[in-house]
Amino acid sequence: MLITRVKKKDAILSLCKGKTLLIACFGCKEVHFEEKEYQALKEDLKTSNLNISGEIQLDYLCNDDYTNKRFELHKKEIDEAETIIIFSCGVGVQTFAGLIPGKTVLSGCDTYVLPGFSGFTPSSHDCEQCGECMLGFTVGICPVTACSKGLLNGQCGGAKKGKCEVSKNKDCGWERIYNRMTVLKKDDLTLKKMIRVRNYNK
């Protein structure tokens, strides 16, 4: 079982640029979503002059095929937004970010692990429920799972021809992050300035 916690306003606000679309996944039985806190944050963001262009509520965002279909339905709103904040588990954010390589996608939640039954997330993306979601800084690609060493501060010296030192069949996660950052022409100062140490107590 997973649990998601809505991030604090300050953790999100500075990363948003321009028209911002909120997408919330009201999801699945396996993930507990803090609905009340989400509504409160939304009000808070509104009063902080964030330019919220719309809100979409979905479920099973983690499922590629399903999300792809819903994506078509909301294409206009998505195209118009400059920033998209996804309120879902880490898999949902990555699935969505994977569908729109040219847009800034932020994670609105932190995903934690709870002991017990774990849900089925039929997806090519992975989330280790680290409790401090970094997807908003790493252009929607999870460094904890996409990097073989789970490095939080950038690429190690082991990548060759885009592949990870562990296997020639595995793309280097940090090179993927870097490539997407280049596509987005994202000013990478936030990521460059921060030094992350993982909190294993979460």
Added chain:
Amino acid sequence: MHFTELTKMGKFVITSELGPPKGFHIEKALHEAELVWPHVHAINVTDNQSSVMRLSGLAMCKVLKDKNIEPVFQVTCRDRNRLALQSDILSAALFGIDNLLLLTGDHTTLGDHKDAKPVFDLDSVSLAYMVKHLEEGKDLAGNALDGEPPKFCKGAVVSPCAEPLEPQLFKMEKKIKAGIQFFQTQAVYEADKFEKFMKRVKEFGVPVYVGIVVLKSVGMARFMNENVAGINVPDNIIEELKKDKEKTKSGQTGIEISARLIKELKPLCQGVHLMPLGWDDKVPEILKLSGIIAEKG
């Protein structure tokens, strides 16, 4: 004296590298170190290099220190969590070992204990940040250390010929921000790429000591081209190794190539870091041929 001070004095810094033995008999390693020491400013001691289990680098550094040989303690994040890393680094301070080279480390699957747990609790950046904390008298959790805090000279690595280079530069900046004071590089065989790299990093104002791996055979060059990140041995060098098999086997070709590279790269950077991979006895000749001397004191 720390390298960074040597660099400030305008001296060209020369370091070499030594791997501790697989076992606890250090006579051979010590002999190699003694052979190299008169020609270099310091000797790096590797930390289970390539994830192959060996004697602890800390112990080897202590042995060198006792012989008045200046060691650089290489520390990787593969085998220890933050508690063990801090303990070992404080122990280094106790022994008077004050040069550190802080690395992420190769993955366990590359070495001889493929089924081991890879730790990576920290990485090269957070490791440097942790050492900075120790120097400020507190541990990573913020607790105060007893007595005078330790002081280190902190280095890290960078791969100047990596493709793409940008992620490496990105990380290099982060390392500097975390307190890194010098860089030793991955092996360089392409002067033009290195020159471009040095132009990019000049603004950082941190000394760069260029890495030289002595080529032992055509097979080794090809293997590195295929498998080792950030290394590309160009065709003309491979041809040179091919030409005279006996000369290559004796080590003479490798010596000549290394000396030529050092001559070519010296004007671009602040020092050289030799990685002889067991060919320590060739180091004096390489340095002699390249015309550089380690000015000490």
